[in-house]
Amino acid sequence: MNNRIATTVMLTSALALAACQKKAPEEIPPPPIETPTPAPAPTTPAGPSVGSMEHFMQAVGQANTVVYFDTDRYNIDAEDSAKLQTQAQYFSQYPNVNFTIEGHADERGTREYNLALGERRANAAKNYLVSLGIPASRIRTISYGKERPVALGSNEAAWAQNRRAATVTIN
Amino acid sequence: MKKLIFTTLALIASPLAAQNQDLGEPIAEGQDVETIEEEEGLSGSVSFEGNLDDLGIAIPAFATDRNVATPANASGTEALGLEMARVITANLRNNGLFKPAGPDSLPRPEFANITSPVWGTWSVRGAEMLVHGYVRARSDDRLTVGCYLYDMALQQRLVAEGWVVSPADWRRAAHKCSDLIYSRLTGESPFFDSRIAYIAETGPKDNRVKRLAIMDSDGANHRFITTGRSTALTPRYSPDYKRLVYLSYVDGNPRIYVYDIGTGSQTLVTQSDNPTFAPRWSPDGRWILYSMAVGGNTDIYRVSAQGGRSERLTDTPGIDIGGSYSPDGRRIVFESDRSGAQQCYVMDADGSNQRRISFGGSRCATPEWSPRGDQIAFTNASSFNISVMSPSGGNVRTLTRGWQDEAPTWAPNGRIIQFFRTERNSGKTSLWQVDLTGENERSLPTPVDASDPAWGPILP
Numbered sequence: 001m002n003n004r005i006a007t008t009v010m011l012t013s014a015l016a017l018a019a020c021q022k023k024a025p026e027e028i029p030p031p032p033i034e035t036p037t038p039a040p041a042p043t044t045p046a047g048p049s050v051g052s053m054e055h056f057m058q059a060v061g062q063a064n065t066v067v068y069f070d071t072d073r074y075n076i077d078a079e080d081s082a083k084l085q086t087q088a089q090y091f092s093q094y095p096n097v098n099f100t101i102e103g104h105a106d107e108r109g110t111r112e113y114n115l116a117l118g119e120r121r122a123n124a125a126k127n128y129l130v131s132l133g134i135p136a137s138r139i140r141t142i143s144y145g146k147e148r149p150v151a152l153g154s155n156e157a158a159w160a161q162n163r164r165a166a167t168v169t170i171n
Numbered sequence: 172m173k174k175l176i177f178t179t180l181a182l183i184a185s186p187l188a189a190q191n192q193d194l195g196e197p198i199a200e201g202q203d204v205e206t207i208e209e210e211e212g213l214s215g216s217v218s219f220e221g222n223l224d225d226l227g228i229a230i231p232a233f234a235t236d237r238n239v240a241t242p243a244n245a246s247g248t249e250a251l252g253l254e255m256a257r258v259i260t261a262n263l264r265n266n267g268l269f270k271p272a273g274p275d276s277l278p279r280p281e282f283a284n285i286t287s288p289v290w291g292t293w294s295v296r297g298a299e300m301l302v303h304g305y306v307r308a309r310s311d312d313r314l315t316v317g318c319y320l321y322d323m324a325l326q327q328r329l330v331a332e333g334w335v336v337s338p339a340d341w342r343r344a345a346h347k348c349s350d351l352i353y354s355r356l357t358g359e360s361p362f363f364d365s366r367i368a369y370i371a372e373t374g375p376k377d378n379r380v381k382r383l384a385i386m387d388s389d390g391a392n393h394r395f396i397t398t399g400r401s402t403a404l405t406p407r408y409s410p411d412y413k414r415l416v417y418l419s420y421v422d423g424n425p426r427i428y429v430y431d432i433g434t435g436s437q438t439l440v441t442q443s444d445n446p447t448f449a450p451r452w453s454p455d456g457r458w459i460l461y462s463m464a465v466g467g468n469t470d471i472y473r474v475s476a477q478g479g480r481s482e483r484l485t486d487t488p489g490i491d492i493g494g495s496y497s498p499d500g501r502r503i504v505f506e507s508d509r510s511g512a513q514q515c516y517v518m519d520a521d522g523s524n525q526r527r528i529s530f531g532g533s534r535c536a537t538p539e540w541s542p543r544g545d546q547i548a549f550t551n552a553s554s555f556n557i558s559v560m561s562p563s564g565g566n567v568r569t570l571t572r573g574w575q576d577e578a579p580t581w582a583p584n585g586r587i588i589q590f591f592r593t594e595r596n597s598g599k600t601s602l603w604q605v606d607l608t609g610e611n612e613r614s615l616p617t618p619v620d621a622s623d624p625a626w627g628p629i630l631p
Contacts, residue, residue: 072512074467107598110536110550110577111623112405112449113506113513115418115425116462116469116490119446123467142424143446143464147402152376154574154595 051097056169060086067125069163071106074117074124084125087167088132101125102166103143106159111145118143125165140170190428190437193401193421197435198385198394200413201630202337204347209317209331225270226356228263229298232256232274233316234282234305241308243338248314251341252306253279255316258345259302262363262389263352266587267611272296285319290326299323300356304348313337318348320355330355342391343630350629360543360584363388366627367580367589368406368415369602371395372620376598381622383417383430388582388626390616396430405449408627409456409476416440416450416459427461429476441474441481449493452476453500453520454542460484460494460503471505471522484522495540495547496520497562504528504538504547504562513552517562528564537578542628543585546607550577550590557590557605570609580626589615591622 048054057065064087067080076084091097103122105114122141130136151158233252244251253274260273278292285303293301301321306314317333332351336344343364350361371384383396383403396415397403404425406417415430419437427440427447440447440461448469451460458473461481469490474481485491487509494505504517510527515535518525529535534552541548546559555575560567575593582588582604589604592614600622602615615621 072508107593108555108575110513110552112462112492113490113508113536113552115404115446115448116464116492119464119469120467120490123464127467141467145425147379147381147404149377149598152596152598154598 050094051169053169056090056097056099056167059090065168066164066166068160069121069165071108071159071163072117074121076124076128080125081128084128085132088129088134091129091134091138097169098138098140099167099169100140100142101129102148102168103141104148104162104164104166105146106162107146107149107154108159109146115143115145118145121163121165125167190421190439193397193399193403193419194430194435194437195395195398198396198432199339200433201340201343204340204343204630205335207315207333207335209319209333226300227296227298228269228271228300228302228352229277229293229296230256230260230263230271230273230302231277232279234280234285234303236282236305236307239308241314241338242312243314243341248306248308251314252304255304255306255341255345255348256302258342258389258391259304259349259352262346262349265389265613267606267613268353268357272298285317288321290323294323300329300352302348302352309335314341314344316341316344316348318344318351320352342387342389346388359586361629362582362584362587364630365583366408366412366630367602368408368417368625368627369591369617369621370404370406370623371617372600372622373399379598383415383419384621385415386617393618405623405625407450407452407625409452410454410628411456411631412627414476416452416461418448418450429459438478441472451494451496453496454498455500458520460496462492462494471503473520482522484518485525493537495538497540498542498544502540502562504540506536506538515547515549515564528562529560530564531567539579539581541581541585542583546585548579548581548588550579552577557588559588559607568609570605570607571603571612573603576603578623580624582626583628589624589626591624593622 064083067083101122103118105117126139126141149162151161233255235248235252238247238249241248256274260271263269263271285305303319305317313335315335319331320329322329334344346364349363354361365388368385371382372379374380380399381402382399383406386393401419401421404418406415418425419428425446427450428437430437445463445465447461447463449462457476459476460473462469462471469492470485471491471494472481472483489509491507494503496503501520507516513534513536514527515529515538516525516527536550536552538547538549548559551558556569557571557576557579558569573592574595576590579588579590587604587606591600592603593600600620602621602624605612
């Protein structure tokens with residue numbers, strides 16, 4: 001990564017942060033859009049179809065589909081921004097692919113607050129992708145609060161895995 | 172403009188039935204309970220002056236004038252009288268206040284002795300208080316239930332009342348009798364004749380099924396409202412028990428629905444594409460509070476329970492969520508992280524005069540104003556214990572010590588708090604209750620795991 005890219009990353013990070021901190025309340029997350037994925041007209045042996053979760057994961061790497069947060073936080077750090085840029089490249093390459101960002105919290109929070117926190121995390125990731133040029137209309141957000149953990153223990157390591165925003169393609 | 176068109180289309184396209192697809196069969200609503208005056212008014216003051224939990228209360232089976240068939244009990248009114256006394260005994264014992272002797276260890280009084288006890292029968296058993304009652308089947312199928320409390324030392328009646336109930340509501344008569352005894356002996360307001368809405372949980376930690384369920388205050392008459400196909404969370408009974416508000420993912424998104432118990436159908440609390448959380452009723456049932464996230468920022472709104480335009484009550488950056496009205500409906504205590512972490516705030520019912528009340532150094536979450544108005548219960552979201560404080564934020568007391576206790580809800584009389592406890596690692600949840608001393612804590616039996624209890628007021 002050269003200097004110019006690094007600067008861009010920092011700038012966009014700062015932008016995204018600023019954006020989610022004083023986000024105008026009137027910006028309404030768009031409803032889910034059921035756009036049929038155009039057939040990629042495969043002539044080669046069938047792999048996962050464009051826009052499927054499998055295709056997305058193969059293209060960006062599974063680890064890059066999820067960003068993680070510190071306790072009670074929702075800021076996009078350097079590691080998150082690198083992942084989201086990889087995602088943004090994919091979504092730029094396949095402009096007909098719509099997707100959902102699922103926001104989650106760990107179990108060490110009250111249920112209702114965690115629902116709001118998950119929503120805030122999903123929006124932070126969304127705002128970052130929008131700042132990278134992905135149209136907001138392609139991104140749906142949903143919060144599951146602490147209702148859908150992936151790591152099942154009750155310890156710091158598990159909680160760190162559960163404080164996340166996961167990008168899921170709609171196909 | 173494009174956005175607007177899309178929203179309109181989405182509304183037309185989504186069939187109304189879709190939001191009902193997680194609902195089970197409607198539940199029969201209870202009938203009214205008619206209070207009748209038993210002959211001779213109440214008299215005398217209680218002779219007992221020691222600790223109530225040392226008080227010997229004898230609760231023999233209720234008598235019947237004639238053992239006849241009743242829809243309330245296949246074996247007839249005599250068996251029903253035994254069940255009545257069992258329900259009352261369990262009520263008084265389970266709340267830690269009394270150690271009553273129940274009908275299974277006592278002789279059964281004759282119908283004629285209900286109004287004139289055979290004192291010797293009970294004094295030899297060390298009883299200091301005596302409960303007598305009767306069940307009588309009426310010609311219209313309904314039941315008349317009488318309830319009498321006697322002071323053994325004074326050999327005097329302390330209080331008596333009777334009720335006419337439909338057979339399906341026989342337990343309500345037992346709860347009313349429990350309330351009569353409890354109130355007469357403690358001087359507190361009643362709470363047994365009430366219901367609880369909660370979330371029934373099953374399945375592994377990463378794939379929990381969460382269903383809306385309701386039950387009587389003692390766990391009886393348990394019913395599931397939703398089928399479990401969609402996740403349901405955070406219910407609240409309307410003060411008249413005709414409706415429930417709760418969160419459901421039935422359309423794929425977290426949304427607050429108003430479920431009508433009579434019709435068994437539900438409507439969205441507000442027409443919006445934004446997620447809505449944390450619904451609450453005003454004490455008079457005229458308003459519903461809900462919280463809505465717009466662009467990731469959550470604020471508290473209120474809407475008339477009849478529907479119509481919503482009004483935003485908070486507008487700070489950060490998460491403003493929940494809300495619980497003071498009993499007079501004038502103020503709302505709510506939760507906000509505007510200071511950087513979850514804290515409790517109070518505002519006027521129109522959203523004005525917002526000010527922080529919690530300064531203890533711990534996080535303050537899910538505040539609930541006591542029906543008596545004198546206390547606010549909340550989740551200490553740093554240590555995950557249930558605590559209480561005064562409405563100005565002083566006199567903080569911690570009442571529980573579970574690994575994770577959260578979501579307090581008050582008994583109708585403001586003397587007992589229910590909450591749910593999560594087990595470390597397994598994620599199993601259960602309902603618990605504790606009194607204001609913090610000493611009498613017990614779990615509430617539920618058919619499956621349970622969370623998000625919401626205790627309704629005394630039944631109308």
